[in-house]
Amino acid sequence: MTPPADAVYATLAAIFRRVFGREPGALDAGATSQTIAGWDSFRYVEIIVELETTYGIELDGPEIDEVHTVGDLVALVLAKTGARASG
C-alpha cells in the first residue's frame, strides 16, 4: 500500500535528524539543499540510502536528477512505493 505523503514527510524528518545529528530546519515541500544548511553531497547520499532501506526501493540516478525539492523527493518515494505495490 502506498504510504500517505504525511507519513513519508515524518519518516524523512527522522532520517534528516539522524543524518544531520540535529533538527534540520523546516522540511516542507519547497525545501532544497539551498534552504537547509549543511545539505551537501555526502548527506544527500546518506538520505537516499536510508530512504531506500526504509521503503525497500531503489532510487536510480536519472530519477534523482528530477528531484529539486523535498516535495519532489517525497513524490518520488510515493511513486516508487506505489509502483512496487501495484507491480
Place this chain on the structure above:
Amino acid sequence: MLQTAVMHSTGAAIRIGGRCVSYAELACRTRSYAAAFAAEDVPRVLIALPRGAEAYAAMFGAGLAGGCYTPVSDASPPHKLRRIADLLAPNIIVAGNPLAAMLAKASSSTRIIDPADLAPGMRLAEPKPRHATAYITFTSGSTGEPKGVVVPRTALNHYVHWIRQSGTVLPGDVVSQFNNLAFDVSVLDIYGALCTGATLVPLGGRGDRLMPARAIAREGITVWTSVPSAIDLMRTAGQLTRANLGRVRLFTLAGEPLLRTHLDAIFAACPDAAIQNAYGPTEATVTVSQMRLRADRYDHACLGRAVSIGPAIPGMRLHLAGGAHADEGEIVISGPQLASGYLNDPARTAAAFRPIEADGQTVRGYYTGDWGERHRGLIFCRGRIDAQVKIRGHRIEPDEVAGAIRSLDWPNVCVFKHDGLLAALVECQPGQTLDADALRLALGRMLDAYAIPSRIASVAALPRNENDKIDTARAARLLQEMPQ
C-alpha cells in the same frame, strides 16, 4: 579524433542515456562546428555546454578551424561565467539557452552558436592550420579570481600520446566522463576515449554524481577517472562493491591527494583492478606523473596515509627545489607539457614559470607550489606550501591534522595557518558543544605535539564553495572576526 573516426566509424563514440553517437556522426558534427567557427580568422571559442557529443564536437571543431577553445561548466554561477567571458574575450560562444542569452548580453560583439541551430552536414573545404594553442582552461587562484592557463597543442599532443602508450585507455574500453568540463582532468576522459576508439559515457546528472558506483554498474564502465572524493561518496553510500565496480579494469584518481584508505577500499571490492594515482597541475597539461598499483603490490607506494605520486611520465621530469636536502623541496615540473603561461598575465607567468638547473642544463620549469618529499626513491606530495605551517622547524600539513580531528567524530573541520600558527575551525551542530581542551588531549594521542592546533574554535556551519568543498580562505576570515 578524426583518424580514430575513420578506423572506428560505426563504433559508439559516446553513449548517453542508452543512446549512442557513432564515431562517424561525431566526426560529422565536428566538421559542422569547424565550418561555423571558420568564419572567424582565429576562432576563440567559449564552450558552455553540458557533458555530451555537442561539447566534444565543438572542442575538436575549434582545433580543425584553426582556433582554440575554453570549456566552462554550465553549472557555474553566472557571475563566474561572465567574469571568464570578460577575461577571455571570445569571438564565439557555444551555449544553449538560457545561458546563451545571459552570456550574449555580457559581450554584444560575440557570435553565439546554439547547438540546436547548428545546421548539420556543413564542412570546411579543408582544415585550417592548427593554432599553437589548443585550449585555455580557467582555474581559480587562491584569491578566487579565475586565471586562464594557455595550453599549447604540442603539450596536449604529448599528453594524449601518453594516454595511449600507457594503456590508460584502450580501444573497446567504456570510459567514464564524470569530471566537470571546466576541470582539466576531463581532458583525460575525452581525448583518452575519443582518440583511442573507446566509448565515452557522460555522467552529468545529479543522481549519477551522487551515486557514481551505480552509474558504473549500469553503464558497464571499464575505465574510471575522478577525484578521490568520488570514491568517498561511493563508500558513504555503501555502494563501493564488487557488484557495482566489478567491470572496472583501471581507476585513475587525480586532482586531490589519494590516500591509502582509498586503495584499501577499492582493492577490497575490486582485487583484479589497477589503480593509477595521477598527479599534475593544469599548468602542465592535466597530469605529469603516475603511480600504477595492484592489489597484491601497493604497500611500497604508501607512507602513512599518503600514496606516492609516482615517477614522471616519459618525456616529463619532476624536480625538488629549495629544500634542506636533495630529497625534499617544491615540486617543479619540466618538459613538453608545460603551459605557455597565464592569459594576459606576464607577471604571474614569469613568477610561476622559471628556469631550473637540472644535470648542468637550464630548463624551463613550472613551480607548482606543492611540497614534495622523496622516500625510498618515490616522491610524495605533502600539500600546498602556502598552506603549510612551519613551527620550530617542523613542517605541518593541515590536511593531515584535519583528518585526525575528523576521526574524532568532528566530520566537518577546516585546519589552516592563522597568525603564523595552526588553527582549526570545527563545525558544531546545535546541541553539541566543542570542548577544545578535550579535543587537544585526544589529538595528543594521535599527532606530534607541534601539530596540535594552537587555536580551536567552533562554528554552526563552515563556509562552502559551489562544489560543497569547505572554503579555507573564508573560514580563515571567519576566525579572524571571532573573539579570541
